[in-house]
Structures are given as structure tokens and as C-alpha cells.
Amino acid sequence: MTIEIRSAPHIKAPRSVPTIMRHVVWSLVPVCAFFVYQYGLSALASLLVVTASCLATERLFVRTGTQAGDIGDFSAVITGLLLALSLPPAFPLWMGAVAGFVAIALGKALTGGIGFNVFNPALVGRAFAQAAFPQAIATYSPSFLPGRFTEFVPSSLAWPLMQPADLMPWLKERQLDALAAATPLAKWKFEGVLAGAEELLTSLSGHMAVGPSPLLILLCGSYLAFRRFLDWRIPAAILGSAGLTAWLLFALSPERFPNPFFMLFSGGLILGAVYMATDMATSPVTPKGMWLYGALIGLLTVIIRYYSGLPEGVMYAILLANAATPLIEKVTQPTPFGKSALARLGQAKRGASYPLHPGYISREEAHAVTPKKRFLRNKPKPEERRKPEKSS
């Protein structure tokens, strides 16, 4: 008979890396479904092509052995879905495929695969797309177009290595103005038009060019947070800090800056806060560090949005904070048990079942100085120990 020798602990919690990733993918399904409902065939094709490109790239690098993990762990699916959700729905498909390749190749495989990436791979892909295809990424198609389930937006089907055709004539055909193809943030930044709450939250009214629904993302994110598949501190810190900064600026000059509600629910802030900034490998592991990391992202987002030439700042804010993560972790190491200020003072936490000292013992006695190593310094000599007490 053979028995095996293993090291403790001999039991294991059921959660594993593929479980976590699979749950994140499931929670993204409603978000993707609504995205497809909003934008139709183009969005569906974009999601499929980008994800397939990510998976194929992952497969390639796992095969060649330059990357840890394998495609069964679902992490490349998350990258693909998030990248597609962050791109305009009618983004030319070949550009999406290139962005997906870059996301995995530069964002993940370059540094060694799952767990080793420094930057969120989806955002690396998007940053590349922003730099390489500035026009295509700024062209958003309006939502809820009639006939969106039967035909593609023409820009989707651009030939590989070709620029997509201009959307203007196509929009004119459908009696839509050029404004319909700009995101609320771009409209505010370049035209000074502020979108209302119901448009931002659900985008059900009119043909607004908003991204995936923030309400749905918050809902799916809270499911993940509740099951502890993502850390609630990071989205809370991001939204809190962005909201606070925006509110502060709004209070200073309401005519120059939009209200904090618009700040929080427009653009990709909710998607970034819930799904991208919480990417485990690129965010700090320490609780205090998570607060700091989130606060940094929120602050940077507002600054980039207000003061830069770009309408959107979430992507760069998260990438910058990713770069700062090792430093943040270093300065926010948790305090070990018994080294806190309370422990040094010998003070009790509130709400304990018993007082530390029984009432009939004076405090001076209870605080008697004790040596640290009681069995080495205080060891009684054997002859002393064996002697019976004389007093008794």
C-alpha cells in the first residue's frame, strides 16, 4: 500500500484561477448582451473578432512556451471582451483583431503571461488602437439604429489595412446629424453639450453614442464583489475620488465644469473602475494600497478629462496607476498582528467579551515587566526546583 506525503494544509478551498476568470466572463455576458442589443450586428462581430484574436494570440504564445498559463484559464477571453467593450462598436474588424493581438502579445506575453503582466492587457491593446487608429477610435456609431440587427455599420467591414469609409453620408441617409456619432464626453468637450442622466444610465432614449450600460456594469460588478471575485475597495475608491474631485471643481465654477454625476457615468469610467482597474495582477494586494490605487485613478481621470486634449482619460489613468502599483504596494504593507499601535500600548479593542484585567488586580501589578524569553533567562536551577518550599 502507498500513502502519500504532502505538506499541510491538506484541504483546499474550491476556488482556482480558472474559476475566478470564468466567473468574471459570466458576469460580462449580460453587459455584452446589452451592448449587442444597443448596437446590433457590428457590436456582435466586434466582440467575436477581438476575443478570437486574443485567444489565438494566447494560444500562439503558450505553444511557443514564452507564456505561463493556458487558454483554458479564460483570462484571454476577459481581455478580449473588455477590449471590445472599450472600443467603438463599429470599429473596423481588422483593426480590432490587430488591437487584440497587441493586447496579448505586448500586454501579457511579453512579460511572461498570466500574473506577470505589468499593465492591464486590454488597456494596452486599446492604447495601441488609440495611437494607431485615432480617427476610427473617435468615430462612435449611434445606438438603437433601426435595422441594426440586419446590416453592419459600413465602417465595421473595412478591408484589412484600409481606412474605413466616412460615416457621415451613411448617417445622413438615416436623417441623423453628425452629433449622434460623438460620445457624450466628446460632445461636452468639443461642443459644450451636456447629456442627461437617463441617456447616460441606460442610453434607451434617442440615438446616443454611449458605451456599454453603466447600470448593468455596476450590477454585474456588485455580484462579483459580493462573491469576492473582485475587490470592492478599488471601484469604491475610484468612483469616490473621481466624484469628489469633480464635485470640488463643479462647486468652484459650475459654468466651466460639468456636474459630478456626468463625470461618473459618462465614458468608460464605470467599466474601467469595475472591470479594468480591478484586474488582479496589475492592482495592489494590500488593502490600504487598493484605496490609494483607486484614489489615484479617480484623480488622474478627472485631470486628464478636464485639462488634456483628449475627451477620455480613464485608460491612461489606469495604465499610470498600474505602473505605480509596485511602489504603492511597497509603501502600504499591512501591519502584522501584534505590531499595531494598540498592541504596543497594550490597549484593548472596543467590544471585547471580557475586560483584560480583572477588577481586583491593580493595574501596576498587571503591567509588571516580563522578559521576552521566559524559559531561557528565567530558568530555575534544577536544585532550586526540586527543593520543597520552606515556608509551607
Place this chain on the structure above:
Amino acid sequence: MRLLSYFRGEAFQRGVHPPQCKLTARTKIRRLPFPPRVIVPLSQHIGKPPRPIVRVGEEVVRGQPIAKADDWLSVPHHAPVTGVVEFIGLRPGMRGPWVESIVIRAHPGATQEDLWGQPRDLSNASAQDLLQAIWDTGMVGLGGAAFPTHAKLTVPSQAKVHTLVVNGCECEPYLTCDHRVMVEQADDLVEGIRYAMRATGAQRAIVGIEDNKPDAADAIRAALARRGPLPEGEIHAELVPTKYPQGSEKMLIMALFGVEIPAGGLPVSLGMVVNNVGTLAALGQLLPRGRGLTERVVTITGPGVARPGDYIVPLGTPLRFILDYAGAPEAQAKEVILGGPMMGQAAASLDVPVTKGISGVVVLRGEDIALGADRKIYPCIKCAECVESCPMGLNPSMLGMLAAKREYDLMGEQYHLGECFECGCCSYVCPSNIPLVQQFRVAKQILREKAAAAKSS
């Protein structure tokens, strides 16, 4: 600080909730028959092994001392069976290497009654005499650490102890021996607590019990009510929220009193001494009868055992005999754990005997293990689960990465490796299946060796 822990009112921060699997919580303690041969390893506790005082071929009586304490931090051993000393030498030990042991062949015709001990009256004994009497029983911490009890109850001269904390948490999954001892031997436990209070000079004793065994608290309260007011002081039985690793003395004191024991310090620096319920119940039985420790209650359980239960096992009984009796088909048993599944040690061989510090024998089958250890090891994805579960507030994720790079000095100096008490929470939750605790054990061993080398040179 998890999202819900604010509202739940948890006793200490972080920690984990493994499935409890207390299969034997309702079965009565039974007695295991005497095996044909017992193996008594000399080193069963922390400290120096005792010196054998019997020779090969000598007849011994159950309860007779067979090894003598050689040092302050050492305890005597007593013969677990009546029989003949067959062999003194190396036998398989629980950690793998063979250890110096005394093998006794049981006398088939003997009644195995403990005739050696003489009843005595300890009601007026001084603390010094009590400690000597405790030392003579060969008692060590029966909770698992096996620290000599007389040493634990000796209060250093500058310190003053006001509280005896009795540890009845038993937070390890599967184990129920302390639970059953509290329920069935509550009177002995109260007796033992009184001895310990007199030995330490404590004015109160608090039995900390996890709230998954309220019947144990009821049994102790009933025993106290039967006893009436005690001259030693007050004794309370207190329920604390169930969570692993509550049974660590630092966590239990945090749960009961809300204080952190300063890092590197002992409970005695806060005026407390912590003892296990099994230890004190055994003391309550042995001291008035003047006997030595020859048997202990062991939980024999796990999915691979046909008749799980809490058994009174003579010390030195080989695992093979126990598993035969409890019905563990050898083909099924894949891993035999001495102690609980979170901190216990896998037995290297079935010829290993039960020693004083073994509180449970858990037998896992192949399919139970396949759920855990056979899973693929991924790189650390920095999910922070380990940071959220480390009861000592360390950063196991960082420690694990440093261990992989063999940066042992950095681990010790900046990341508080020395505070880790190997509870296994981080390895338990790790979704990447990284053997963190194993890495830390290796790192600590290497740091200890380095420190020893630096000292000697």
C-alpha cells in the same frame, strides 16, 4: 476587513472558514484495545528528549516510568502497557527520519489496569508541589504543539498571571476530541482548571469555545453549577464565533479580550496563560490518582474511515493497528494525516505510533485529495486572497514571490516572516495552488540555520 465583516462582528480579523466535517461530534468516546506492541518515541514534545531508565528484557507495569526527564524542558514517559521491553533503538518517526524509541511487547494475559499510581491528596499542595506533580505526570500540551505543561504553567518571577485561558476552540476541521472531552469529562476538566489556577496563581479562568459546539459550554456550565463556588476563583465558559485559526492562542485572546499580544511576546506578558482543554481534563484525571500520561483521546476520522470516532488510544499504538480497528481499507487510504487537515502532518509510514501531541488521525482517500493538491499550479495572480485571510496580517503573496527568488533575508527583515505560525490559511485559499506554507517553512528553516551559523562563528 471584508465587506461584510463590519456587520458580522468577527472575533479576530481575517482567517478562513474551511468546511467543518465534524463527523464524530455526536459519538461517545470509546476505548481502543491494547495493541500487541507499543512504540514509545523518546522525543514526543518540544525540548530535550528524556533518558530511558529501563533495559531490554525488563518487565514493565502499565503506568511505570520508563524514561526520565533530562532537562527542565523535558518530561518523563510512562509505560502505556504492561509487558516486556523488547527493543530500544531507532524506529520510524512521524516526521520521516527514524527516532530513538522504546518498544514494549504487551503481555497478552495482563488486565492492563494502571496499578502503579498512588492516589494522593493535593488539596493543600503549594504551587511548587503542584508543578512538580504535573511534571511527574509527563504532561505536554495535548492540543498539538506538545509543549511541556509544567513549563507552560511556570510563571516567570517578574510576571503575574491573573487569567487562565482554556482553549476549547478546536478550529481544525474533522477533529472533535476536545469537543467530546468537554462534553463527557467536564468534571475532570473543572478539576484540572482548578489545579492549573492554583499552579499559576490565576484568579479567573475562561474557557473559550467556538460557537459550533454549544453543548460543550453547557456541559461545563452544568459541571460548574454542580460544583458550586470555588476557592480558586471564578471559571467561565464563553462562546466565540467559529473561525479558523481560532485555536491559536493569540487569536483566542484577541477574540476573548480584544488585545493583541505584542509581536515576539507571550500571553504571560499580558498576565495570561493558555492551556488546552484536553490537557487540563487529563490533568484533572491523573493528578489525584498519581498516575502518568499513558493514553489520550484521539479523533480517528476522515472519509476513508468506516467507523470514525473519538477513541482513547494507548500512547505508542501504531497507526496500522488503529486504522485496522477503525476500518480504513488500506487500498482506499491515500493520505494519513496526524493532527488536523490544516496544520497536521502526513504520516510517512503506518508504523508510526501515536504520540502525546497527536490529536487526530484523518484518513483521506484519493478523490478527496484530488480536489486539492493535484490541481495545477499557476503563477501568482495577486488576487489578494491570502492577504485577506492571513490572521497575522502578513503579505503571503509578496513572501511567496520572494521565496521563489530565494530572498530569504528580505522575507525575514522586511516582511515579518518570523510572525508566521504556519496556520495554512494562505495555502488554503490560494487559487493558484501555490504551496505558500511549505515555502515559508523552508525559508524559516534556512533563516534559523543561518542565524545558528552566525552565532557559532
